[in-house]
Amino acid sequence: MTALGFLYPGHSADDDYPRIEQLLGSDIRVDLVHTDLGEERHRIDTTAAGDAAGRLAAEVQELRHAGADAVVWASTSGGFVRGWDGAQDQVRTLAQAAGMPASSTSFGFVHAVRELRVRRVAVGAAYPEDVAQLFAQFLRSDGVDVVSVHASGGTAAAAGGWGEAELLALARASDHPDAEALLLPGTDLRTAAHIPALEKELGKPVLTANQVTVWEALRLADRRVNAPELGALFTREPIVQV
Template sequence: MSTVGFLYPGFSAEDDYPRAEKLLTDGSRLALVHTEMPEDAHREDALLAIGGDEVLADGARRVAAEAGPLDAVVWACTSGSFIFGPEGAARQVAALERVSGVPTSSTSFAFVDACRRLGIRSVAVGATYPPDVAGAFVHFLTHHDISVHTLSARDIITAAEVGTLPPETVLEFAAAVASDAPGADAVLLPDTALHTVDVLDALDARVGRPVLTANQVSIWQGLRVAGADVDRPGLGTLFRRG
């Protein structure tokens, strides 16, 4: 049983976390606070602002105050981590860990570690972001030796709009991304603003390969670094250890 603190920017798909918590089998808690988002925009300057050290430090202090002792902290924002580049994203996590005093990660690194767990070497990326932001995610993945077969960028500017996409749209998007890259080992959907927790098993079934989503890998990473990495049904291939 562990308590993981999640720092989530703004408001879009944060309800994925209590939904996932209900599926956990060991009493672990997923505690979430909303961090400051001066502007909701998938644009480099706005993303650099939401991922600043002081913004995240404030979030870490608040989630610890609200949830009590934490076993891990995750910056639950993909674009607000990879936009700093591989080295900058690593410095971001290190700074957050110094403040929180517990094992810390971010969604971007969660994708890398999830791919390694499943032996995934090549992926198809289905990004909700504009092409330039999506390209920064591709750079982050390739820096960590993950080959990107194809990239589909939907060019949605705000997280709020992404959060309104219904489950069937998410399933259709993942299937279309997969069909364009039959040789890829998995499909990655890298936006924590996208609701996916209710359809994780359905995504894997529709695509016929693992589909890794941002909120899924964030939750998995938090539990993993907290020492609560166990088999958990209902949360997709990533959570099945057998």
């Protein structure tokens, strides 16, 4: 049994995780600990202040006691708003406190882009423009060519209520003909049931935050899982080791 641990802010799309667990197989367990959402996460000031590494380190103890093999901080903006170095420090503190491999959704996107062997991506974010641009900057820090950024604005609570129609609309508005993949970074987007439809619509891989978060935990645990229902990312082997 491989146990994957996640620190998830709020409840917007937390039901993606048991759905993904069902698609992965009976020997993988997904454990979720909810963190304090605090103020609206789609603002730079509250996002940077609301997920201090010390608080995450305290909350990870529940996952450690549950026997998790790896832990991922499941907030994309909660990592990248700190910049590359700040996000690395956050993950390092989390790993030290947990006593296990640790990462964040932000780095999960970077590693997933490498896994797909693509360089040019488009970003579709249910963020304000300034936050979306910080995500693009984070990706560029690793050499990813971000060819377009679309920010739909809105709140985490609103994005959590979106269905397939809204996700498809975001994907269409965000795609770019030069992009080899589309990235949808918000962990408040409920996407686990819709990735095949999104990829069919665009004709290219689509990386979504909760999908990438679970894949990143599997990478840390050195597990390979073939789950086509979760998109192109879960049909490639081997998982990149970095």
